[in-house]
Amino acid sequence: MGSILKQNKLLLLITIVLSIISSIAYVYISIILKNVTDIALSGDLSAFKIVVIKSVLYLIILGLISYIYSICSKRLVCNIVQALRKKVFDGILRRNKEDFARVNTADYISAFTNDIKLIEEGWILPLLTLLQNAVIFIGALVVLFIISPIIALFLIGCFVLMLIVPAIFGKGLQDRQDRLSKQLSILTTKIKDVLSGYEVIKSYNIGRHIQTQFNDKNNEAVTARFRADKLMAASESLSEILAYLTLFSGFFIGAYLIIVGKISAGTLLALIQLSSSFVNPLMIIMQSLPHIQGVKPVLKRLDDFSNYEVTSFIGTHEPSFEKYIKAENISFSYNGDQKVLVDINLTIKRNKKYAIVGHSGCGKSTLIKLLTGCYSGFQGSITYDGTNICELDTEKLNKMIAVIHQNVYMFDDSIKENIYLYESFSQNELEHVLEVSGVNKFINLTPNGLESSVGENGSNISGGQRQRIAIARALIQNKPFLILDEGTAAIDMQNAYDIENRLLKLKDLTLLTITHNMNNDILRMYDEIIYMENGKIVETGRLDELLSHDSSFQRFFYLVKEETVAL
Numbered sequence: 001m002g003s004i005l006k007q008n009k010l011l012l013l014i015t016i017v018l019s020i021i022s023s024i025a026y027v028y029i030s031i032i033l034k035n036v037t038d039i040a041l042s043g044d045l046s047a048f049k050i051v052v053i054k055s056v057l058y059l060i061i062l063g064l065i066s067y068i069y070s071i072c073s074k075r076l077v078c079n080i081v082q083a084l085r086k087k088v089f090d091g092i093l094r095r096n097k098e099d100f101a102r103v104n105t106a107d108y109i110s111a112f113t114n115d116i117k118l119i120e121e122g123w124i125l126p127l128l129t130l131l132q133n134a135v136i137f138i139g140a141l142v143v144l145f146i147i148s149p150i151i152a153l154f155l156i157g158c159f160v161l162m163l164i165v166p167a168i169f170g171k172g173l174q175d176r177q178d179r180l181s182k183q184l185s186i187l188t189t190k191i192k193d194v195l196s197g198y199e200v201i202k203s204y205n206i207g208r209h210i211q212t213q214f215n216d217k218n219n220e221a222v223t224a225r226f227r228a229d230k231l232m233a234a235s236e237s238l239s240e241i242l243a244y245l246t247l248f249s250g251f252f253i254g255a256y257l258i259i260v261g262k263i264s265a266g267t268l269l270a271l272i273q274l275s276s277s278f279v280n281p282l283m284i285i286m287q288s289l290p291h292i293q294g295v296k297p298v299l300k301r302l303d304d305f306s307n308y309e310v311t312s313f314i315g316t317h318e319p320s321f322e323k324y325i326k327a328e329n330i331s332f333s334y335n336g337d338q339k340v341l342v343d344i345n346l347t348i349k350r351n352k353k354y355a356i357v358g359h360s361g362c363g364k365s366t367l368i369k370l371l372t373g374c375y376s377g378f379q380g381s382i383t384y385d386g387t388n389i390c391e392l393d394t395e396k397l398n399k400m401i402a403v404i405h406q407n408v409y410m411f412d413d414s415i416k417e418n419i420y421l422y423e424s425f426s427q428n429e430l431e432h433v434l435e436v437s438g439v440n441k442f443i444n445l446t447p448n449g450l451e452s453s454v455g456e457n458g459s460n461i462s463g464g465q466r467q468r469i470a471i472a473r474a475l476i477q478n479k480p481f482l483i484l485d486e487g488t489a490a491i492d493m494q495n496a497y498d499i500e501n502r503l504l505k506l507k508d509l510t511l512l513t514i515t516h517n518m519n520n521d522i523l524r525m526y527d528e529i530i531y532m533e534n535g536k537i538v539e540t541g542r543l544d545e546l547l548s549h550d551s552s553f554q555r556f557f558y559l560v561k562e563e564t565v566a567l
Contacts, residue, residue, distance in 0.1 A: 004083040008076060015076050016131065018069035023135035025062045027143060032058065034270035041266065073128050081120055084302065085112060091306035096394065097374040099308070106189035111305055114184040115298050122177065122295040126288035133281030133288075140281070147267060151253050158246035159282060169235040173294035176228035181298045183217075183224040190217045228294070235290045243283035315391040319384050321400050321480060321510075324349050325371060329380035332370060340366045342535045344380070350480070353504055353511040355523060357556065358532035364514045365485055367532075371512075372483070373397050402474035406486035408466045410458030415443070416450035419472045429476055436502045437472035438495050439465075464491040471499060484513040497522060518560045531556065 005012055032055050039047045088111055092100070144152035194201065194210055201210050254271040257263045263271070330344035341363045348354060348371070356364045369375050371382060373394035382389040384397075410418050419433070434440040442465055446452035458466040467488060474482055482503070488496040497519060503511055504525040513526075523529060523543040531539045531546070531553040539546060539553045546553045 004080055004087065007083055008079045011072060011076050011079065015069065015072045015128070018065060018072060019128070019132045020135050022062065022065045022069050023132055024139050025058075025065065026136055027139035028058075029062075030140075030143065030270045030273035033273055034266040037266035037269045038264060041264075077120065077124050077128070080124055081116060084116055084119065084306075087306040088112065088116075088302055091308045094308050097369075098376060104189050106192040107185050108305070109192065110181075110185035110188040111302060114188065115181055115302055118177065118181060118295055118298050119302065122291045123299065126291040130285055130288040130292070133284045137281040137285065144271070148254070148257070148263065148271060150257075151250055151271060154253060155246060155250055158242070158249070161242060168238075169231060169290045170293040172231050173228065173235070173290045174296055176224070176231055177294040178297035180221075180224040180228050181301060183221040187217045187221040190214055232290065232294075235286075239283050239286040243280070243286075246282070315389075316393055317387055317391050319392045319394075319397050319400055320387065321384055322350060323385050325481075326383045327367075327371065327380065328383075330367075330370060330378055330382065331380060332366065332375065332378040340535050341370070341378075344535075344537055346530065346537060348481075348510065348512060349527075351508060351510055352527040353513075353525065354528050354530060355513045355515055355526045356530045356532060357515060357518075357553070359556070362532040363535040364532055368403065368483055368485060368512070368514065372401050372403060400479055401481045401483065402477055402479045403483045403485060404467070404470045404474055406467075406489050408458070408470040410454045410461075410466055410469065412454070412456050414448075414451045414453055415439070415446065415461075415469060418454055418469050419450075419476055421473060425476055429478075433472040433475040436475055436499070436506075437468045438491075438499050439468045439472050441495070442468075464495070467491055468495075468499070471503075480508070481510045481512070484511070484515070486514055486516070489516070493517075501525070516560060518557050529553070 032051075036048075036051055036055065039051055092108055141152060141155070144155065190213065194214060201207055251272060254263065254268045258268050325348040327344050327346045330341055330346075331339055332341040333339045344367060346367075356367070358364055366375075370378055373389055373392070376390075384392060419430070419439075431440075434443065443449055446461075452460070454461050454466075454469070458469075461469075468491065471484075471488075484500075484503075488499055491499065496517065500513070500517075500522050503509065504522070520543065526543070528540055529543055529546060530537055533552060539551055547557065
């Protein structure tokens with residue numbers, strides 16, 4: 001938060017200065033009221049006219065200063081919230097894929113919405129309020145000492161008594177605000193889950209069950225908020241009672257001083273105004289402090305998001321893939337117990353074509369994630385042209401490798417922008433990838449061609465069309481290494497065959513495909529087929545070589561063939 005305040009130091013300084021000026025000016029109203037009262041009691045009409053004119057001009061200037069302060073403070077709040085969102089967003093984008101996946105995306109959404117709102121309402125606004133009222137409090141105290149040291153000393157004693165409020169409620173509010181933040185995150189997760197699975201909910205008629213789950217999470221969030229609000233209400237009520245007790249006590253002392261002839265009626269009026277200027281800010285300060293203390297866990301949560309530092313791959317070497325990528329003795333597990341990959345040895349040579357096949361769950365996708373630097377914590381070594389992946393700047397691997405998954409994400413934008421990804425390419429480059437990917441086969445059927453909107457996550461187009469766009473997106477980047485993780489599974493067999501055939505004929509492309517398509521003609525075009533079982537590479541070789549003898553791959557190959565015919 002300190003860095004954000006430094007970014008807005010000029011606006012912060014102006015806001016603080018205006019806050020001090022307007023606060024002192026507010027305190028001076030008590031002196032004006034004293035003078036007006038004393039002049040009125042003296043019967044001096046000419047002096048009364050002058051003081052009225054001065055008072056009106058003073059109030060106009062005070063109103064103008066207050067307006068400028070209000071504008072500056074609101075601009076400051078907007079800037080802080082904007083910068084805080086940006087800082088959290090930048091921190092999330094810095095995460096590598098492994099660390100990003102550890103947190104539910106709904107938690108990220110909750111941080112941007114619920115947590116930042118809690119910070120705005122429980123930290124930024126109370127802090128500005130506290131600053132302004134602290135100046136009023138100090139100014140009133142100084143003037144009180146000038147007018148009546150006795151009342152000033154009494155009010156200081158009351159101030160010490162009021163300090164018990166944040167001491168009593170501070171820790172409890174921290175715990176309850178932390179609980180509220182977590183419950184709001186859980187509720188956001190449930191809402192995201194329901195909206196993402198809407199079709200399943202409708203198809204299986206489980207709306208009533210989902211409604212019950214939502215109601216439970218909603219009730220828990222409301223209960224957490226009410227528990228925090230109850231404690232805040234107790235804090236505010238105690239502060240208010242002590243404040244009014246202080247105010248009345250000061251008034252009674254002032255009345256007594258008039259009776260014994262120590263002060264004038266104008267001075268009493270000034271004392272009443274000053275006591276109010278002392279007590280009301282004090283009450284607001286006592287109410288603001290628990291708010292500020294209460295959001296500390298939320299601030300820490302946002303700091304954890306925004307101040308993320310990579311701890312797994314922290315190499316700085318530029319990745320190179322001129323010759324090969326080699327995996328040696330690779331073993332890996334997600335939870336530290338059951339191994340997903342066991343003793344993997346594999347070499348990917350530049351511009352060669354590889355197909356990885358095997359039953360679902362045998363570790364094919366995990367192997368790809370390790371090769372592309374998505375996960376650390378594996379045993380063995382992965383090297384790019386002889387340099388260990390741990391020594392590489394893995395963020396730059398994305399400049400060399402394009403991965404197309406079975407479930408393709410589409411931005412809510414045009415087909416063209418989903419291919420370009422907001423970069424610029426030549427018309428020739430575009431036409432080439434449209435042909436290779438097969439996008440040109442359906443683009444003329446869309447309402448506005450390449451400018452047609454794909455909708456939210458591609459809702460306006462079919463799954464096969466999404467995969468073709470994803471292939472075009474990968475190819476136009478002209479990256480040397482393309483990975484298809486069931487990247488044509490949603491495309492009909494003939495078009496999938498045509499696309500894969502074109503990709504296999506690209507001489508300057510290294511292709512690694514995870515596939516369940518046992519098409520003889522296509523598989524014969526691969527330089528090497530890698531067959532996996534239970535996290536191990538069991539066999540490798542060209543298709544005809546692997547089919548020439550009884551083997552695990554041969555049995556798998558014909559089993560998939562039979563299943564395909566049956567479908």
